């Protein structure tokens with residue numbers, strides 16, 4: 001069935017997902033807060049800053065007026081950086097009258113409140129305006145999705161019927177969507193992989209090789225699963241697309257902004273300089289702060305996160321942080337896994 005869907009956020013991911021939906025025959029209203037970018041989208045069928053060279057299908061119409069973009073919307077895809085989410089939700093609730101399904105695609109955790117994005121949505125939206133919250137997450141760089149390269153993601157919600165509805169809207173021959181009822185595990189995996197990608201960029205920037213990256217991916221997964229399971233996620237979710245899958249793609253792809261930011265840090269640039277030059281969101285920085293706080297709250301060992309926290313926020317030299325990780329007290333590789341399985 002052809003639907004009308006609103007995508008909020010005209011950056012790389014919002015625009016790439018609008019393409020998937022338009023390819024599936026849906027009418028897509030793409031909202032961005034900068035009128036100049038929206039004019040460019042409508043007049044040239046391009047979004048050169050975020051997806052250079054990609055031609056946007058005619059079924060995508062750009063809007064800079066939020067109320068107009070939401071008129072008649074039943075399903076709304078929220079594709080803005082996590083730090084913008086509360087503001088955008090508050091604006092949405094002022095301009096809609098009927099309940100909507102929100103599909104969020106952002107990867108982060110809010111520092112201090114330590115809330116996952118679906119929890120922020122439930123907190124911020126009046127309940128009579130919110131039908132369901134679904135998260136769509138997985139190994140999916142916008143650059144490749146916009147070129148119809150094969151991609152797999154996961155749709156998750158407390159309400160499996162809603163997760164399946166979103167699966168149906170997005171799935172096609174090159175964008176395969178699975179479902180998973182474990183929204184906690186899906187959101188935690190998607191958010192925390194950015195921390196490990198920053199660390200992988202740092203080790204690459206320092207000149208270490210593939211062994212270091214493999215170590216980060218596997219030991220990173222151990223600490224993500226350790227925290228995520230304590231928070232109520234299913235340990236098996238971390239071996240799926242939104243866990244190891246997203247870790248692999250983000251730690252190894254030059255498309256990753258988190259990996260690129262880490263790489264520049266490893267080469268000696270300062271954090272402020274790196275973020276200024278990126279021009280796109282690097283979610284892992286804020287999420288490192290949140291994960292550091294979560295590790296303390298849940299009393300979970302997260303050595304990679306803690307080492308990165310010191311590099312980002314305590315001016316620790318990346319090389320010294322790596323050296324201290326390697327000099328930690330020796331331990332049993334599977335200790336974590338045994339504990340996770342026994343605690344369930």
Ligand SMILES: NC(=O)C1=CN([C@@H]2O[C@H](COP(=O)(O)OP(=O)(O)OC[C@H]3O[C@@H](n4cnc5c(N)ncnc54)[C@H](OP(=O)(O)O)[C@@H]3O)[C@@H](O)[C@H]2O)C=CC1
Nearest residue numbers: 010011012013014033079080081084106107141142280281
């Ligand atoms: N890019 C990717 O491959 C993927 C990204 N994601 C996630 O999607 C989320 C969005 O990332 P992505 O699209 O890549 O980020 P980008 O940096 O590419 O784009 C972010 C967009 O959000 C806009 N924006 C920033 N602040 C606000 C605000 N207060 N109100 C409205 N719009 C705002 C930006 O506008 P402006 O131009 O003014 O800065 C820009 O259009 C992130 O959480 C990311 O982790 C998930 C999967 C894949």
Ligand SMILES: O=C(CO)COP(=O)(O)O
Nearest residue numbers: 138139140141256257258
């Ligand atoms: O989440 C992503 C791929 O799955 C995008 O990662 P970056 O934000 O690091 O580019």
